[in-house]
Amino acid sequence: MHTIPFNKPHLTGKEAHYMYDAVYTGKLSGNGKYTHKCQQWFENTFGFGKCLLTTSCTDALEMAAILIGIMPGDEVILPSYTFVSTANAFVLRGAKLVFADSRKDRPGIDEASIEALITPNTKAIVPVHYAGVACDMDVIMDIASRYGLFVVEDAAQAIDSYYIGKDGSKRALGSIGHLAAFSFHETKNIISGEGGMLAVNDMQFADRAEIIWEKGTNRSSFFRGEVDKYGWVDVGSSFLPSEVIAAFLWAQLENIQEIQQRRISIWSKYVERLSGWSKANNIALPFLPEFATNNAHMLYLVCTDLEQRTALLNRLKDNGILAVFHYISLHSSPFYEQKHDGRELHETKRYSECLLRLPMYYDLTEEEQDKIINVLINEK
Amino acid sequence: MHTIPFNKPHLTGKEAHYMYDAVYTGKLSGNGKYTHKCQQWFENTFGFGKCLLTTSCTDALEMAAILIGIMPGDEVILPSYTFVSTANAFVLRGAKLVFADSRKDRPGIDEASIEALITPNTKAIVPVHYAGVACDMDVIMDIASRYGLFVVEDAAQAIDSYYIGKDGSKRALGSIGHLAAFSFHETKNIISGEGGMLAVNDMQFADRAEIIWEKGTNRSSFFRGEVDKYGWVDVGSSFLPSEVIAAFLWAQLENIQEIQQRRISIWSKYVERLSGWSKANNIALPFLPEFATNNAHMLYLVCTDLEQRTALLNRLKDNGILAVFHYISLHSSPFYEQKHDGRELHETKRYSECLLRLPMYYDLTEEEQDKIINVLINEK
Numbered sequence: 001m002h003t004i005p006f007n008k009p010h011l012t013g014k015e016a017h018y019m020y021d022a023v024y025t026g027k028l029s030g031n032g033k034y035t036h037k038c039q040q041w042f043e044n045t046f047g048f049g050k051c052l053l054t055t056s057c058t059d060a061l062e063m064a065a066i067l068i069g070i071m072p073g074d075e076v077i078l079p080s081y082t083f084v085s086t087a088n089a090f091v092l093r094g095a096k097l098v099f100a101d102s103r104k105d106r107p108g109i110d111e112a113s114i115e116a117l118i119t120p121n122t123k124a125i126v127p128v129h130y131a132g133v134a135c136d137m138d139v140i141m142d143i144a145s146r147y148g149l150f151v152v153e154d155a156a157q158a159i160d161s162y163y164i165g166k167d168g169s170k171r172a173l174g175s176i177g178h179l180a181a182f183s184f185h186e187t188k189n190i191i192s193g194e195g196g197m198l199a200v201n202d203m204q205f206a207d208r209a210e211i212i213w214e215k216g217t218n219r220s221s222f223f224r225g226e227v228d229k230y231g232w233v234d235v236g237s238s239f240l241p242s243e244v245i246a247a248f249l250w251a252q253l254e255n256i257q258e259i260q261q262r263r264i265s266i267w268s269k270y271v272e273r274l275s276g277w278s279k280a281n282n283i284a285l286p287f288l289p290e291f292a293t294n295n296a297h298m299l300y301l302v303c304t305d306l307e308q309r310t311a312l313l314n315r316l317k318d319n320g321i322l323a324v325f326h327y328i329s330l331h332s333s334p335f336y337e338q339k340h341d342g343r344e345l346h347e348t349k350r351y352s353e354c355l356l357r358l359p360m361y362y363d364l365t366e367e368e369q370d371k372i373i374n375v376l377i378n379e380k
Numbered sequence: 381m382h383t384i385p386f387n388k389p390h391l392t393g394k395e396a397h398y399m400y401d402a403v404y405t406g407k408l409s410g411n412g413k414y415t416h417k418c419q420q421w422f423e424n425t426f427g428f429g430k431c432l433l434t435t436s437c438t439d440a441l442e443m444a445a446i447l448i449g450i451m452p453g454d455e456v457i458l459p460s461y462t463f464v465s466t467a468n469a470f471v472l473r474g475a476k477l478v479f480a481d482s483r484k485d486r487p488g489i490d491e492a493s494i495e496a497l498i499t500p501n502t503k504a505i506v507p508v509h510y511a512g513v514a515c516d517m518d519v520i521m522d523i524a525s526r527y528g529l530f531v532v533e534d535a536a537q538a539i540d541s542y543y544i545g546k547d548g549s550k551r552a553l554g555s556i557g558h559l560a561a562f563s564f565h566e567t568k569n570i571i572s573g574e575g576g577m578l579a580v581n582d583m584q585f586a587d588r589a590e591i592i593w594e595k596g597t598n599r600s601s602f603f604r605g606e607v608d609k610y611g612w613v614d615v616g617s618s619f620l621p622s623e624v625i626a627a628f629l630w631a632q633l634e635n636i637q638e639i640q641q642r643r644i645s646i647w648s649k650y651v652e653r654l655s656g657w658s659k660a661n662n663i664a665l666p667f668l669p670e671f672a673t674n675n676a677h678m679l680y681l682v683c684t685d686l687e688q689r690t691a692l693l694n695r696l697k698d699n700g701i702l703a704v705f706h707y708i709s710l711h712s713s714p715f716y717e718q719k720h721d722g723r724e725l726h727e728t729k730r731y732s733e734c735l736l737r738l739p740m741y742y743d744l745t746e747e748e749q750d751k752i753i754n755v756l757i758n759e760k
Contacts (some may be wrong), residue, residue, distance in 0.1 A: 010407050016400050019624065026565040028389050028573035055435040055574075058595060058618035073454070084595050084612045091615050092472075186408040193408035193622030194435070199429055215438060215464050216715065232464045232713035235471055238438035242573030244399065245622060333612035335596065 001320040009186040010362035014251035022247040030240030034247040041253050046172035048199035050206045052213050053246055054239045057183030057196035059157045061089035063239055064198065066212055067205045068124055068351035070095045073248040077117050078126040079109040080331040080348040084130055086154050087330050099331040100338060102347040105287045111139040124150040129158035129173050132297035133288055137163045137176045150178035159190050160260055161295035178202035184249055189263060189297055190256060192249040195241055212236040231264040262362050266369060270299045270358065277377040299360045306353040313356060319375045323358050381700040384752065389566040391537065394631035402627040410620030414627040421633050426552035428579035430586045432593050433626055434619045437536045437563030437576035441469035443619055444559040444578065446592055447585045448504055448530040450475045457497050458506040459727040460568040460711040466508055466534050467710050479711040479720060482727040485667045491519045504530040509538035509553050512677035513668055517543045517556045531557035539570050540640055541675035555635040560580035564629055569643060569677055570636060572629040575621055592616040642742050643676035646749060657757040679740045688715045689716035693736060699755045703738050
């Protein structure tokens with residue numbers, strides 16, 4: 001039986017060519033031609049203040065945690081329904097995690113629950129734009145402003161997705177918080193295998209971001225001729241990726257419009273054809289609030305209960321279709337259960353048990369998608 | 381004028397082919413076929429306990445710092461004459477750095493000075509095998525054993541280099557300490573652009589190393605069928621590199637013998653032809669102790685003073701040859717000067733001011749090397 005995988009990395013055709021070029025140009029370590037091209041493209045296209053490619057979204061989040069000065073005892077508010085890296089980046093700096101519940105209508109953080117979680121130790125809010133769907137950034141930025149908190153957008157899934165503010169302005173996700181982190185892992189819309197990026201929007205962090213990125217040295221200043229030698233001036237790590245990774249990414253960015261069109265077309269067909277079936281079975285399709293655009297990162301279903309999800313996953317599997325569930329709530333994980341304050345997070349638990357993701361990638365054929373849809377709606 | 385660069389990354393010819401293969405196999409994120417091939421090759425070839433590729437040597441050192449449980453207040457003994465990452469990895473976990481001086485006869489840590497630096501807070505010793513030349517590991521492991529300390533070998537420059545112990549055994553550098561970190565940065569003998577590896581020799585760390593590598597999850601156990609679901613069980617980060625990076629590295633490892641032969645031949649010619657001139661000018665050539673083999677990572681000269689070095693660097697530069705100095709001592713860096721305990725480290729200062737590195741890479745031609753040597757010995 002022909003198997004339909006959950007994900008298949010899409011190649012535009014130019015990846016190997018650009019990697020070849022990077023290799024034979026002889027500049028293989030980071031911060032070279034392709035790194036600069038990608039960073040400038042992101043700044044110009046989405047209005048990010050300053051971009052720095054990283055080896056992963058995890059690393060970008062770690063840079064953010066260092067930049068906002070997380071110290072042991074500081075508290076960070078984040079959703080429990082997220083990837084471990086959202087949490088680890090802050091735990092590594094000694095933060096105490098304060099987990100917020102998800103919304104009833106979508107897995108994103110329940111914005112209305114945030115304010116009650118703030119204490120004098122709170123330092124940051126980390127909204128995760130789940131499935132590329134915007135959190136209500138006006139609400140979150142307003143809270144942050146009133147309490148003097150930093151906002152780090154976990155935009156791992158949110159490339160080419162926008163937030164339309166109360167004032168009508170349309171801003172790219174990742175351009176609104178003080179800092180934002182993106183992922184180019186092979187499961188994302190735009191990929192480089194492993195890879196990520198930090199977007200710095202609060203420019204007070206721009207110089208230090210570059211230093212931390214360069215292992216705590218002022219090497220970049222040195223090469224711009226701003227200082228006469230470079231040395232160790234701060235903490236830091238080796239956050240920058242090889243040029244071959246940036247070269248790969250560049251081939252993807254050149255084709256982002258085509259990639260996004262195709263994904264949106266697949267996503268829309270799912271929603272259209274599954275609409276009746278989902279209502280009849282009390283299964284929720286992705287909900288987009290008015291202020292959010294759709295980047296077609298993910299097609300998820302929210303089942304009524306765990307049994308229904310298990311049955312669906314098994315039915316798909318029996319037909320050679322690999323659908324998958326997603327996060328296991330972090331507040332009840334082996335690592336954090338004892339450190340969590342005991343609050344129950346009902347919606348988080350529900351998404352952990354009931355959310356299911358369908359295959360959703362550029363190279364999914366019409367026939368394959370038809371098969372997936374038919375297996376679902378025909379219940380055979 | 382034809383310029384001779386300080387370094388030129390060497391390509392074996394198969395890098396692009398293997399990267400192509402990785403790309404078109406469709407497995408681009410980490411921990412795939414090429415990652416496994418490289419890791420197994422290292423374990424088999426050098427007798428490391430367990431190997432995990434990382435995105436940089438920095439990341440491997442950070443993994444080591446997490447694994448040995450560095451906590452705020454713990455002290456780590458390391459040379460001051462080293463790259464910032466040796467230090468940053470431990471600073472990021474809250475360690476206090478205790479800087480040791482270098483030896484008189486070579487830039488490696490003065491083994492005889494270590495014991496006096498130990499306090500009840502000391503947790504680890506981090507010897508750096510500068511220029512791929514072994515530190516006296518019997519001495520260091522004996523101290524560590526008597527005081528219950530961990531040894532993390534910074535083997536960034538030390539691939540294919542060995543230590544011959546008092547018992548006559550010949551062991552690869554990186555296989556002796558509890559943990560070791562390697563670099564495949566484009567300036568190293570074996571490269572992948574940016575890249576590194578953690579070698580775990582004390583197998584008590586093996587399982588946790590894999591978890592930390594996989595972002596604090598037991599995902600690897602899950603894929604081996606040891607647990608029925610995976611979740612967040614520990615701190616961690618995204619330390620693993622893309623498969624394209626591992627594919628690049630594999631092409632290099634296949635050719636390590638040829639690469640090493642060529643480098644040793646270049647290195648030996650330098651030493652032979654510069655011998656008389658260096659003695660006459662009171663300039664030291666690399667010193668190899670009896671217990672160390674030579675991996676020809678670096679050809680360094682130690683001048684009499686800063687003036688002599690500056691004059692040599694300028695003379696080479698005027699002839700289109702890019703020679704460079706190396707580390708600026710960490711204990712007197714802007715970042716750590718105030719935190720250092722004030723001890724003067726005379727040898728460290730001397731190497732900071734007097735050490736000079738000559739171009740030393742696979743593709744350096746006979747003619748180029750002759751020119752470099754002639755510019756030095758003819759003093760014109």
